[in-house]
Amino acid sequence: KLYNLVQDLKGNIRVYCRVRPFMPGQPTSLSTVENIEEGTITIRVPSKYGKEGHKPFMFNKVFGPSATQEEVFSDMQPLVRSVLDGYNVCIFAYGQTGSGKTFTMSGPKELTEESLGVNYRALADLNNSHNGINVPEANLVPVSSTDDVIQLMDVGQMNRAVSSTAMNDRSSRSHSCVTVHVQGRDRTSGAILHGSMHLVDLAGSERVDKSEVTGDRLKEAQHINKSLSALGDVISSLSQKNSHVPYRNSKLTQLLQDSLGGSAKTLMFVHVSPEAETVGETISTLKFAERVG
Template sequence: MREQQQHIRAEVTDIGSTFKQEIQKLFQTMEKMADRSRALEQKYKMAMEDRKKLHNMVLDLKGNIRVFVRVRPINSKEKPHEPEGEPTINFKDDINIGVYDGQHSRRKFFEFDQVFPPTTSQIQVFEEAKPLATSTLDGYNVCIFAYGQTGSGKTHTMTGTGEDPGLNTRVLRELFRIRDERRNEYDIQISIAITEIYNEAIRDLLNPDGKDKLDVRINPDGTCGVPGLTETPVSNVDDVLKCIGDASKNRATSTTDMNEQSSRSHSIVTVRTKCTLKGSDTYIGKIHLIDLAGSENTNKSGVTGQGMKEAQNINKSLSALGDVIQSLVGKSSHTPYRNSKLTMMLKDSLGGDSKTLMIVCVSPAQFNVTESLSALNFASRARNVELGKAKRNVASNN
């Protein structure tokens, strides 16, 4: 009996140590696999980075309008109506997006330069836009505009909130950071102007009580500007925040059925930079940061009276923007910039010599799928625009 017990104990101990060895082997194999997967992930990331760099070089050479898409989180009004099953929006990777149209049981796929899912932070959006924005300091004309249906997240993307600001503040903060970094070699001056286009009239949001009627002047050399517009020199982020705060108090907004704080005008923050390499050339750059008023279906937004007039003006100028883009895609000899104040203001930033980024904001809800498809179709066309290689504006001091 005792012998039997000893035998069993020995067998159990044996099994135990074999088991331990096997577990150890398993752990080692798992660790190796995890290492391999980390290495592969790293390689994939590097390949994606390389792809992005090459892609950006091609875009720079051809002068394409870059297009990013940002899908906002679903809101509490939309959520209860969202059908089960097929998700309205799906993401294959960071450049491909699919949109499911429930009425026609059809999914359409689009490719853009960057696609941001609803979890994307303001910082992540900024990081992707940063290289383009900061090329202003090298003497380029840059234009970043948020486009999309009402309530899709344009103001959130461009202005954001005090605690979590959008592109406007982050771009300016970055310009100051670079100014400080280049302090020994360059003198850099930065100024800001903030305008809105409301019912086809230009308003100076840094001087809302100004008596002069403002208009866009297109100069013989193709550049454009608004004579009489307030341009405030800014030397730090606090100066900028003050300007942006003053301006947003003066901006026309109202509540519609689609958005509690709907922008009823196009807002344009224009930053001019003068960057002088000490004792040498000066690079003159300009960046327009634009929060467009949203295109809207007046049946859905429920506007009447003044609201209806605003909506008509908004839709008219957006359609003028569409015509300009269409004409640039077709490389036609005449581009109809003069059809709206918006396109006139953007003439030297939406045509040759400039770098343009369009951020299309999209709602994730089936309720808005028609508008989402229309915005993405427009953006796909815009992505085909080839402006030619952007040029730096250099004023030689020699």
């Protein structure tokens, strides 16, 4: 309660961080993450990436590798519930490929009840009646139950661009967005309330090695990076309460314009891999997140 109150005073933008555990069999002694405490994550920075040493980054919340899906969702639940009060909510999962974005939003490949991600938990929590997807070329499919929505999400998952490259798995090259519109009635005044929720599993944030991709793939990678930095620019100017918010610099921010800013609530959930090999990407992810918060 107190935490939410503090969050409300801080405004409508929060930034969370989650660290993926090592994969089974990996040596855990080589973690890039030195320490996690309250809202601070401390990274071991090798000299190659600036001043060698330990760099702390601060967020509204940091989840360590042992955090469960339930713990993560229960922290986000008040935000999700605010959709029923007519708020627009956007939740973004950001991070390099393999850092756990899809795990947080959807879950692992083999889903169990415990491993269900935010998408499933949020939809079940809202017990929605009404759904609309506001993207050109998208299908508007009427649904009447949470099961219908879950089936739709599975179809969406399969429709994500398929192409393997040296750097990316198939879901890394596209943003995936689940949008839910909720209509409710204020219990005291009887007024109709419209809320919406966008759950966005962003494309991988890693920079491309131009030696490894060329042609269309390179263009696509540059396009993805442009849309991610445009998103960062929008959220950062909202959190600084700038009068000009550059929504029009990418399709992603144009589409979400009505749901970002104003009274809308935004959660940027950045994901971090623990492996030392990827510390460069980890540092740029955390810098991105610090900038938007």
